[in-house]
Amino acid sequence: MPFDRGKIAAALPSYALGKQVGSGGFGLVLEGRHRQLGRPVAIKVLSMHDAAVERRFLAEAQVMAAFDHPHVVHVHDYADDEGLCVLVMEHCPGGTLTDRLEAGLPPEAACAIALSIADALHAAHTRGIVHRDVKPDNVLFAADGAAKVTDFGLAKIFEGSVVTSGSLVGTPGYAAPEQILGQQVRPATDVYALAGISYHMLTGRPPYPVDLPVPEMLHHQIYRGPELPAGMPDRFATVVGHALRREPSERPESAKEFALLLAAAAAAELGPDWLSRANTPLRVEEDVLRAASGSRGLTTTGGRRLVSRSLRRSRTTGTSATSGGRRRGRHAAPDDEPAPFPSGPAEPLSSEEVRRRIAAWSHDDEGLSGRTWVILALVLALVAALSVVAGVVLGQAQRGA
Structure with a gap:
């Protein structure tokens, strides 16, 4: 929609407006400069006059203003004038991660960017915040090349309560299965999305084919998981596959x-x-830098050397941490203290509820494809058959008792 630059300027008298540098579903982004300080900024302008969207926009400003982190985009100012919502942020002239993925990334850069994002997310999680929309478009680059996470507009702030995703929000292709199903959202939800980005950076392609209709893509995410390419280095495949497991735990x-x-x-x-x-x-934190340099004997603050529980379990049972269950090479590394978020399994949903929620994600699509209907029908048939078998077994057990 067209914008009245005069109205934007009136809302931000301390800033000189520049050219438009981006746009999205909710608004546009302008270049700007603080008149007295000379500091370059990015000015995000909301284009939808909707109370719920405006609340989300303000929530983004509040969440990001609370951060002072080297890998999170800083917020300098916020204005709300006669329905016009404007967010003044750190200027990141290096473009988005989407741009860099199109050009291709060497593995060294891919890993450094992934570590930057992980550190930013960890800082958010320790504050009780889950981003919920980690994707390449939401990773920007500062003038010095540092990666910066932005757009916390979908974030949920935890205060000790069990919080679900509420509405189905996020980005297909990177959203975790529990988020698609509207189940409990936790730090592991962001870890899944970060693993999807890491997969994309290390392989040059997203974890799920972009030509799939949205319902089919979501079905793959819920039931199948991505295929780890044969050419992906063994240790990277283990770590990324571990983080792309269906179950958050x-x-x-x-x-x-x-x-x-x-x-x-x-x-x-x-x-x-x-x-x-x-x-x-x-x-990032010193222990991550030590791990990146190959230092051994890494410990937590209590002096206890740790190995990831999931990786330890996969080595013990002889299975891999990849989503497909393929055996991977040996790999040990330390882990962190448990996150203060619920980690138990989410409540199971009926097949009908799964279908309803997948359909809700793809409301702009023309509808489920024939192939997807077949898959869903097979899933429903399998659930029904298992229910019958369980009833027979239970009946026999009761008669035997």
Whole structure:
């Protein structure tokens, strides 16, 4: 929709407006400059006069203003004038991760960017915030090349209560199965999305085919998981596959744990000096940097050396941490303290409810494809058959008793 620049300027008298540099479903982004300080900024303008959207926009401003993190886009100002909502943010002239994916990334840069995102998410999670829309478009690059996470407009703030996704929000292709199904959202939900981004950066293609209709893509995410390419280095495949598991409890417990696992894998695959070749500033916690350099004997603050529970379990049982269950090579790395979020299994949903929620995600699509209906019908038939078998077994057990 067209914007009245005069109205935007009136809402932000301290800023000079520049050219438009982006647009999205909710508005546009302008370049700007603080008149007195000379500081370049990005000005995000809301284009939808809807109370719920405006609340989400304000929530983004509040969440991001609370951060002082080197890998989170800073918020400088917010204005709400006669229905016009404007967010003044740090200027990131390096474009988005989507742009860089199109050009291709070397593995060193891919790992450094993934560690940057993981550190930002861990900082959010320790504040009780789950992003819920981690995707390449929401990763920007500052003038020095540092990766910055933005757009916390879909974030949920936890205060000790069990919070679900409420409405079906997020981005198909990166959203975790529990998010698609409207189940409990937790840090592992963001870890899944980060693993999807890491998959894309390391392989050059997204975890799910982009030519799939949305319902089919969501069905793949819920029931099948992505295929890990044969050419993907063994240690990377183990770490990424571990984080793309369907059950949240089987993924790394935190974004910090994912960072430690990926950092150790990068050191083993790329050499201990790989960060010097990444050309991506990395400002993360010291234990992650030590893991990235191949240091051994990493411990938590209590001095206890840890290995990821899921990876330990997969080595014990002889199965892999990949979504497809293929055996992978040996790999050990430390993990972090348990995250203060619920980690138990989500309540199961009926097949009818699964179908309803998939349909809700694809309301703009022309409808479910014939293939998807067949798949859903087979799933329903399988559930019915299992119910019958369970009834027979239960009846026999009762007669025997």
